[in-house]
Amino acid sequence: MNVTLRVWRQNGPQDRGRMVTYDVTDISEDASFLEMLDVLNEKLILDGDDPVAFDHDCREGICGMCGMVINGVAHGPQRATATCQLHMRHFKDGETIDVEPWRSAAFPVIKDLAVDRGAFDRIIAAGGYITAPTGTAPDANAVQVPKPDADRAFEAATCIGCGACVAACPNGSGMLFTAAKVTHLGVLPQGQAERNQRVLNMIAAHDEAGFGGCTNTGECTAVCPKVIPQDVIGQLNHDFLAATRSGRR
Ligand code: SF4
Ligand code: FES
Numbered sequence: 001m002n003v004t005l006r007v008w009r010q011n012g013p014q015d016r017g018r019m020v021t022y023d024v025t026d027i028s029e030d031a032s033f034l035e036m037l038d039v040l041n042e043k044l045i046l047d048g049d050d051p052v053a054f055d056h057d058c059r060e061g062i063c064g065m066c067g068m069v070i071n072g073v074a075h076g077p078q079r080a081t082a083t084c085q086l087h088m089r090h091f092k093d094g095e096t097i098d099v100e101p102w103r104s105a106a107f108p109v110i111k112d113l114a115v116d117r118g119a120f121d122r123i124i125a126a127g128g129y130i131t132a133p134t135g136t137a138p139d140a141n142a143v144q145v146p147k148p149d150a151d152r153a154f155e156a157a158t159c160i161g162c163g164a165c166v167a168a169c170p171n172g173s174g175m176l177f178t179a180a181k182v183t184h185l186g187v188l189p190q191g192q193a194e195r196n197q198r199v200l201n202m203i204a205a206h207d208e209a210g211f212g213g214c215t216n217t218g219e220c221t222a223v224c225p226k227v228i229p230q231d232v233i234g235q236l237n238h239d240f241l242a243a244t245r246s247g248r249r
Contacts, residue, residue: 001027001088004096005040007052013108019098029089033076034059034066036088037099054113059084061225064160067167068113069100074164074223082162082225102167106174106210117163119209120177124161126205127198128181130190149187156184158226165220165228171212176220178206179236180228186239196243203240 002025010017024040031039034056041051057065066083070076076086091097099113107115145153159180166174182199185191191198214233221230 001029001091001093003027003036003088003091003094006096006098007040007112008100009052009112010101010109012111017109019100027088029087031088032059032084033070033086033088034084052113053111055115056084061085062160064162067102067162067164069098069102069167071098074102074167075162075225079222080225080227082160085225102163104163104166104172104211106172107163107166115163117161119211120161120163120174122209123174123178123202123205124181127194127202128185129194130185131193132190143189145188153184153187156180156187156228156232159184159224159228160226162225164223164225166211168219168223169212169214170217170219171215172210173214173220174206174209174211175214175233175236176224176228176230178202179232182239183232183235186235195239196246199236199239199243203236 002023005022005024006019007022008017009020022040022044024036024043027036027039034054037052037054044051054068055065057063059066061082061084064082067075068083070083070086075081075083076090078086078090101107101109101113102115104115106119107117110116157180159177161177163177165176166172182202185198186195216230216233218230221228
């Protein structure tokens with residue numbers, strides 16, 4: 001396959017940035033999108049040019065490091081697929097593909113396609129933990145969890161923290177991510193001790209980071225590689241109201 005890429009190049013947070021056009025040739029349709037960028041970068045390096053900066057780690061869709069806006073869609077055209085799991089066979093030979101970073105005030109561009117997602121780390125630090133006694137691990141059946149609750153917690157826990165939900169949201173909201181974390185711990189018995197304070201602290205960290213509010217557009221779920229359902233935001237709102245009414249705010 002041969003493709004033409006229009007890639008966002010930005011030297012740093014203060015640089016204005018611009019789209020730069022590259023031709024990438026002789027790409028296998030079985031190559032991943034990131035492998036195609038690797039080919040581009042090898043050529044740029046051999047030519048003495050600056051390679052395109054982008055984040056990645058596992059390349060298996062589980063770490064949440066990768067992410068870019070491809071043809072205007074966070075993580076590209078394939079539903080429920082992180083950028084590292086997207087393959088070139090989903091594009092046409094000869095296609096022109098636009099590649100941009102997540103665009104959100106809360107995710108400033110570090111360089112090219114790499115953005116600073118430290119705001120997510122601060123939300124996790126504000127409440128993404130439980131209090132548990134130290135010592136040997138308890139028996140697995142010591143705390144029994146109803147199957148529907150376990151399934152709900154597991155579903156929410158599959159959020160990999162990639163940030164696509166923020167990039168897709170017209171409000172730049174981080175609510176799907178925050179709600180996934182609140183729901184994951186809030187429905188389990190082990191997460192009850194901090195349940196009220198967790199939701200208050202995580203929402204405070206979310207708002208402080210500059211994310212916008214949720215207006216139920218649903219763009220977040222549509223691009224989420226783990227298809228985290230939008231109703232976790234309802235769970236978050238429920239927990240937030242309950243915590244506010246409990247007078248612990
Ligand atoms: S909710 Fe989905 S899109 Fe948002 S950070 Fe988690 S995995 Fe990524
Ligand atoms: S590189 Fe880990 S999810 Fe894509």
